[in-house]
Amino acid sequence: xxxxxxxxxxxxxxxxxxxxxxxxxxxxxxxxxxxxxxxxxxxxxxxxxxxxxxxxxxxxxxxxxxxxxxxxxxxxxxxxxxxxxxxxxxxxxxxxxxxxxxxxxxxxxxxxxxxxxxxxxxxxxxxxxxxxxxxxxxxxxxxxxxxxxxxxxxxxxxxxxxxxxxxxxxxxxxxxxxxxxxxxxxxxxxxxxxxxxxxxxxxxxxxxxxxxxxxxxxxxxxxxxxxxxxxxxxxxxxxxxxxxxxxxxxxxxxxxxxxxxxxxxxxxxxxxxxxxxxxxxxxxxxxxxxxxxxxxxxxxxxxxxxxxxxxxxxxxxxxxxxxxxxxxxxxxxxxxxxxxxxxxxxxxxxxxxxxxxxxxxxxxxxxxxxxxxxxxxxxxxxxxxxxxxxxxxxxxxxxxxxxxxxxxxxxxxxxxxxxxxxxx
Amino acid sequence: xxxxxxxxxxxxxxxxxxxxxxxxxxxxxxxxxxxxxxxxxxxxxxxxxxxxxxxxxxxxxxxxxxxxxxxxxxxxxxxxxxxxxxxxxxxxxxxxxxxxxxxxxxxxxxxxxxxxxxxxxxxxxxxxxxxxxxxxxxxxxxxxxxxxxxxxxxxxxxxxxxxxxxxxxxxxxxxxxxxxxxxxxxxxxxxxxxxxxxxxxxxxxxxxxxxxxxxxxxxxxxxxxxxxxxxxxxxxxxxxxxxxxxxxxxxxxxxxxxxxxxxxxxxxxxxxxxxxxxxxxxxxxxxxxxxxxxxxxxxxxxxxxxxxxxxxxxxxxxxxxxxxxxxxxxxxxxxxxxxxxxxxxxxxxxxxxxxxxxxxxxxxxxxxxxxxxxxxxxxxxx
Numbered sequence: 001x002x003x004x005x006x007x008x009x010x011x012x013x014x015x016x017x018x019x020x021x022x023x024x025x026x027x028x029x030x031x032x033x034x035x036x037x038x039x040x041x042x043x044x045x046x047x048x049x050x051x052x053x054x055x056x057x058x059x060x061x062x063x064x065x066x067x068x069x070x071x072x073x074x075x076x077x078x079x080x081x082x083x084x085x086x087x088x089x090x091x092x093x094x095x096x097x098x099x100x101x102x103x104x105x106x107x108x109x110x111x112x113x114x115x116x117x118x119x120x121x122x123x124x125x126x127x128x129x130x131x132x133x134x135x136x137x138x139x140x141x142x143x144x145x146x147x148x149x150x151x152x153x154x155x156x157x158x159x160x161x162x163x164x165x166x167x168x169x170x171x172x173x174x175x176x177x178x179x180x181x182x183x184x185x186x187x188x189x190x191x192x193x194x195x196x197x198x199x200x201x202x203x204x205x206x207x208x209x210x211x212x213x214x215x216x217x218x219x220x221x222x223x224x225x226x227x228x229x230x231x232x233x234x235x236x237x238x239x240x241x242x243x244x245x246x247x248x249x250x251x252x253x254x255x256x257x258x259x260x261x262x263x264x265x266x267x268x269x270x271x272x273x274x275x276x277x278x279x280x281x282x283x284x285x286x287x288x289x290x291x292x293x294x295x296x297x298x299x300x301x302x303x304x305x306x307x308x309x310x311x312x313x314x315x316x317x318x319x320x321x322x323x324x325x326x327x328x329x330x331x332x333x334x335x336x337x338x339x340x341x342x343x344x345x346x347x348x349x350x351x352x353x354x355x356x357x358x359x360x361x362x363x364x365x366x367x368x369x370x371x372x373x374x375x376x377x378x379x380x381x382x383x384x385x386x387x388x389x390x391x392x393x394x395x396x397x398x399x400x401x402x403x404x405x406x407x408x409x410x411x412x413x414x415x416x417x418x419x420x421x422x423x424x
Numbered sequence: 425x426x427x428x429x430x431x432x433x434x435x436x437x438x439x440x441x442x443x444x445x446x447x448x449x450x451x452x453x454x455x456x457x458x459x460x461x462x463x464x465x466x467x468x469x470x471x472x473x474x475x476x477x478x479x480x481x482x483x484x485x486x487x488x489x490x491x492x493x494x495x496x497x498x499x500x501x502x503x504x505x506x507x508x509x510x511x512x513x514x515x516x517x518x519x520x521x522x523x524x525x526x527x528x529x530x531x532x533x534x535x536x537x538x539x540x541x542x543x544x545x546x547x548x549x550x551x552x553x554x555x556x557x558x559x560x561x562x563x564x565x566x567x568x569x570x571x572x573x574x575x576x577x578x579x580x581x582x583x584x585x586x587x588x589x590x591x592x593x594x595x596x597x598x599x600x601x602x603x604x605x606x607x608x609x610x611x612x613x614x615x616x617x618x619x620x621x622x623x624x625x626x627x628x629x630x631x632x633x634x635x636x637x638x639x640x641x642x643x644x645x646x647x648x649x650x651x652x653x654x655x656x657x658x659x660x661x662x663x664x665x666x667x668x669x670x671x672x673x674x675x676x677x678x679x680x681x682x683x684x685x686x687x688x689x690x691x692x693x694x695x696x697x698x699x700x701x702x703x704x705x706x707x708x709x710x711x712x713x714x715x716x717x718x719x720x721x722x723x724x725x726x727x728x729x730x731x732x733x734x735x736x737x738x739x740x741x742x743x744x745x746x747x748x749x750x751x752x753x754x755x756x757x758x759x760x761x762x763x764x765x766x767x768x769x770x771x772x773x774x775x776x777x778x779x780x781x782x783x784x785x786x787x788x789x790x791x792x793x794x795x796x797x798x799x800x801x802x803x804x805x806x
Contacts, residue, residue: 047598047599048599048600048603049598049599049600050598050599051598068600069600070600071599071600071601071602071603071604072604104603104604105604106552106553106554106556106604106605106608107551107552107553107554108551108552108553109551109552111551153489153596153598154625154628155487155488155489155490155596156489156491156625157488158489158510158512158513159513160513160516160549161513161514161516161517161519161549161550161551162551163513164513164514164517165517165551181598182598182628184627184628184700184702185597185625185627185628187698187699187700188699188700188701201512201513201514204514205513205514251630252630253627253630253631253702253703253705254631254709254711254712255700255702255703255704255705255706255709255712256700256702256703256704257702257703258700258702259702262701264701265701265702
């Protein structure tokens with residue numbers, strides 16, 4: 001009690017009489033972080049052909065390899081690619097995940113599921129690492145998604161039903177920034193109306209998109225003004241067009257050239273500014289402190305962990321873990337026994353069946369044998385009878401012949417008729 | 425030298441113009457010879473048709489927001505869609521497809537056209553679009569059935585033709601080609617209606633991208649065996665320029681279109697277009713999009729051919745199928761009276777069959793008797 005009292009004393013601020021030097025702490029932190037390298041993971045969700053790969057190429061001023069996707073995928077798949085980028089001695093491990101086949105199926109009710117599962121899987125991996133006994137979080141490759149760019153097709157009126165459903169499912173798992181893709185098809189007043197409509201639909205359906213943070217005064221002003229410009233209307237291009245006497249990134253049409261980096265043409269510059277130059281670190285922090293923590297809490301609660309027990313005692317994670325483990329092993333053993341028992345029973349059954357069949361076969365064999373014997377006997381009898389008949393006939397024949405011979409020898413005056421009758 | 429020139433009454437391109445030309449020619453030839461006068465038939469047909477007026481039913485299909493209503497307004501230079509209610513994303517999650525008809529009477533140079541636009545709101549908008557084309561195919565079949573009944577009825581004075589003559593299908597320009605829902609829709613309808621696929625909102629594609637997409641779509645249409653509307657071959661005696669235009673038209677499909685309800689100032693003129701910070705897209709500029717080609721094809725040259733193909737091919741197929749189904753049903757169930765007068769059935773009915781059987785048996789008996797008698801005679805001789 002004395003100890004805790006001491007800690008809760010009022011804190012005092014002291015004046016320094018000279019330069020101590022701990023003001024270099026942020027720099028130390030930064031240099032350590034820079035040495036380690038940074039990790040950033042972007043998820044691009046949008047229908048096939050909407051311009052996800054092109055925008056990534058434009059944002060990072062490089063060409064990430066990506067094959068053109070087909071419209072005929074049966075389900076939505078997520079394809080992650082990891083790249084190592086370097087700029088001014090800062091190393092960035094960038095992972096870009098694209099949704100392939102999103103929006104192509106006729107029945108899109110299950111389309112959001114693979115996306116959700118992917119995000120959860122990354123959280124799960126991190127959680128596993130965190131719970132390990134021997135863990136190395138400092139060089140763990142963090143694959144958790146820091147930002148989801150949701151590409152809205154510029155159909156002129158509002159969000160699609162699929163967009164609404166998907167964003168609603170994802171908003172509690174990841175930071176979402178909606179962008180209007182291929183914005184060079186929307187004229188200026190249509191764009192204003194579209195942005196207002198999209199935001200109002202998101203708000204009225206309770207979808208929480210990422211808000212640029214406004215607590216830090218250094219960036220509060222720019223962030224709050226950007227928040228009002230969402231969703232960003234973007235155009236991507238890696239081709240150059242000639243404007244004046246410069247070559248800039250853009251798209252050349254018969255009626256004019258769209259310049260990607262011209263803020264009067266589209267919001268690409270704003271997106272790049274917000275995403276990469278100002279709020280990247282905040283996105284990482286939010287992912288870890290908010291979305292991941294939420295996932296972790298839900299997961300652990302599922303597994304039965306509590307912060308305080310029924311008798312107000314605080315369980316240590318270790319104890320609960322051990323208890324769970326024992327439970328699990330017992331359960332496992334029981335199941336094994338069950339299966340073994342089942343197996344033994346099955347074997348017995350099959351053996352019994354086989355024996356039955358054997359017996360049956362034997363019986364039939366005996367039966368057939370008997371039948372065969374009988375038939376043979378019958379045939380023998382018949383044969384004998386036939387033989388007897390034949391003998392009898394032969395004898396008669398012989399007798400008749402001798403009689404005829406006798407008759408012919410004996411009386412030559414016999415009337416002709418008799419023979420005729422005899423013959424008949 | 426007095427020979428009658430065979431005059432073709434079915435010039436589909438610029439009929440009026442050609443007709444007067446030929447008429448003058450004929451007149452010149454026949455000045456002093458025997459002039460019969462049936463050369464004025466085309467004139468008479470023309471006059472009567474103007475008096476009767478024309479009708480055309482056009483269906484538009486495609487996802488919401490593809491610019492269907494804007495394009496229809498641009499095509500017919502009128503506003504057909506006043507007070508339209510658009511649904512929110514939430515309302516569209518489980519939306520079913522509706523069929524909505526707008527009918528207008530428009531007139532140009534004395535020619536009256538009763539134009540019906542059949543709209544299909546909700547197509548492809550729900551999250552689960554299984555068989556979302558069924559209400560559309562049902563509607564087309566219903567119109568065929570209605571016409572079939574009317575045509576077979578006793579009083580055929582005022583038959584209304586509500587059959588769908590053409591369906592414009594809007595393909596989104598954001599993808600790499602046809603999507604499964606596009607393929608399924610066109611396959612469900614290609615034997616019921618003339619389908620003209622269009623690439624919507626083409627102002628988001630550069631000329632190269634348009635070409636690539638058109639090639640890809642034509643490939644996929646072949647691959648999946650989809651029968652879209654084919655332009656009829658032009659007559660062999662048309663002039664070269666005409667044939668060239670026709671060839672270009674056919675190679676341009678599917679048309680990449682842009683529509684606009686607003687008028688902007690471009691190059692000193694007021695035109696229908698879309699205003700962007702980087703330039704102005706003119707709807708009627710052929711280097712910007714294929715709107716003009718579509719309009720010419722749909723309205724100025726092929727409107728009647730579309731009607732003809734609907735009557736002669738799609739409707740006839742439906743009718744033949746219908747009759748076949750009916751006769752096979754009637755053969756099974758003889759008591760049902762045919763509500764529609766059709767030619768005598770090819771399968772004989774029960775009475776006739778009985779009669780035939782009886783006669784057969786009699787014949788057999790007589791034959792047997794004959795044989796017996798012959799045998800007896802033969803025996804007696806012996």
